Amino acid sequence: PQIVNFPTKDHWKSVSKLSDIENGLQYLRAQYQTWGITSLAIPPLGCGNGQLEWRVVGPLIYRYAKQMQIDIELYAPYGTPPKELTIDFLEKEIDIESHHVVRSPQYALNPAWIALVEILRRIEKQPYHWPVGRTIFQKIAYVATRQGLPTGFVYQRGSFGPFCKEMKNAQTKLVNNNLLQEKRLGNLFLVKVGTNYMNYKKNYEFALSGWEDIIEKSTDLFMRLNSKQAEIVATVMFVVDTLKKTYESIPTETEVLESTMQWKQKRRPPLDKTTVASTIRNLGILHWLDVKLDSNISVIDGEYGF
Numbered sequence: 102p103q104i105v106n107f108p109t110k111d112h113w114k115s116v117s118k119l120s121d122i123e124n125g126l127q128y129l130r131a132q133y134q135t136w137g138i139t140s141l142a143i144p145p146l147g148c149g150n151g152q153l154e155w156r157v158v159g160p161l162i163y164r165y166a167k168q169m170q171i172d173i174e175l176y177a178p179y180g181t182p183p184k185e186l187t188i189d190f191l192e193k194e195i196d197i198e199s200h201h202v203v204r205s206p207q208y209a210l211n212p213a214w215i216a217l218v219e220i221l222r223r224i225e226k227q228p229y230h231w232p233v234g235r236t237i238f239q240k241i242a243y244v245a246t247r248q249g250l251p252t253g254f255v256y257q258r259g260s261f262g263p264f265c266k267e268m269k270n271a272q273t274k275l276v277n278n279n280l281l282q283e284k285r286l287g288n289l290f291l292v293k294v295g296t297n298y299m300n301y302k303k304n305y306e307f308a309l310s311g312w313e314d315i316i317e318k319s320t321d322l323f324m325r326l327n328s329k330q331a332e333i334v335a336t337v338m339f340v341v342d343t344l345k346k347t348y349e350s351i352p353t354e355t356e357v358l359e360s361t362m363q364w365k366q367k368r369r370p371p372l373d374k375t376t377v378a379s380t381i382r383n384l385g386i387l388h389w390l391d392v393k394l395d396s397n398i399s400v401i402d403g404e405y406g407f
Contacts, residue, residue, distance in 0.1 A: 105129070105138075109147045112285055117147030119161060119277055126165040133169055140172040148178050153277065155181050156190075163191035210278065212308040213252045214271050215301070216316055217242050218280050219309055222294045223320040231327040235283075236261055238292045239268055240335040241323055247338060248315045258364065262336040322389070333372065333380050334389075337361055341390050353393040354381050375399055 107125050109117040125146075133141070143162055147153035155178050166173045177186055184190060220241055224230050231237070243263045246252045252271070256263040272292075275281040279297035283290050302309070309316065326334060340360045344352040352360075358378050365372050378398040384390040 105136075105141075107146060117153050119147075119153070119157065122146050122153075122158065123161060123165075126162065130165050130168055133171065138171065140174075141166075141169070142174045142176065144176050145178045153273070156185055157277070159185065160191050160193050210274060210280075211251075211253060211271070212305050213245075213250050213312070214275060215280070215305045216250055216309055216312050217245060217252070218275060218294060218298055219302070220245065220316050220319050220323070221281075221292065222298065223316070224324045225294060227324045230324045232286065232289065233292050233323075234289045234328060235272075235292060236328045237323065237326065237331045238272070239264070240331040241319060242268055242271075243335050244322065244338065245315055245319045247342070248318065250312055250315050256339065258339070260368075262332045263339040330380070333361075333377055334384065336364065337377070337381055337384060338390065340364065341392060345391070351391050351393055353395045353397075354378070354385070355395055355397045357381050357390075357392055358398055375401055 107129075109122050109125065111121070143166060145155055145158055146162060147158055148155055159175075159177060162175060166175060217238075221233060221238065224233060233241075240262065242252060242254060242265070243256055246254050246256070254265040254267055254271075256265045258264070272281060276283060276295070278301065279295040280301055281298075282293045282295045284293060285291070322334070323331065337357060340357050341352060344356060344360060358374070358381055361377055361381075362372070362374060379400040381390065381392065381398070382394075382400045385392045385394065
């Protein structure tokens with residue numbers, strides 16, 4: 102047997118896109134006879150690290166597989182529900198041109214995720230904003246969730262601050278619906294608003310209006326933060342909330358600072374203690390944090406960390 106390499110993404114760290122898979126299937130359909138292929142075994146393309154769902158990929162692969170006049174075995178991910186292995190399921194309609202799967206209401210995007218894209222859109226409108234990469238977008242989601250945006254995300258301590266493993270799945274869905282785009286810039290993956298967003302937004306105007314305060318406040322904060330600053334801000338917020346929950350009292354600035362530096366003691370390069378202290382002071386002044394002021398921390402005069 103021979104293996105046909107089938108790229109499903111621009112870069113191995115990127116998420117897979119349905120459009121890339123369809124382009125590959127079209128090319129395979131056009132070339133399989135020239136290559137002398139007489140049978141195929143097709144895996145669930147993009148359903149591993151690519152983070153695509155079988156209910157989306159399966160019907161797409163099946164559509165092209167049945168157009169090739171050879172024996173083809175189609176493999177689904179382990180644990181796929183039996184109903185998603187039937188011909189009726191695989192023949193369902195998919196609108197690939199808009200990157201939007203025709204789905205039942207239970208598979209609709211969480212409207213709160215649309216609010217995250219709206220925050221990004223408003224940041225992009227600012228002429229001198231910092232580039233938004235995956236780290237900053239993760240922190241935008243955390244801060245908005247912390248304010249009450251019902252994203253459904255649950256955060257825990259991570260290397261770069263609060264981290265939610267479910268976030269990648271949500272971001273993949275936004276990318277596949279062309280509501281977000283990822284573009285590589287050196288070692289950074291830029292996260293940008295997708296071309297389908299403004300059309301999609303019309304269906305969520307009512308929900309977005311109810312979250313206007315969260316959207317506007319988050320935009321105002323992140324339009325001035327670079328990746329390192331966003332990491333510090335989110336980390337400090339997580340620490341404050343953890344201390345309040347643990348000790349059932351409002352923590353002091355010193356307690357927050359010490360807990361933050363302990364969390365980040367293995368970070369390389371290490372965080373500057375004065376910068377972290379200034380961030381704590383600034384977030385308290387701006388009412389992002391509920392902390393007790395004290396004179397034991399050293400902050401930069403006229404400079405609050407961002």
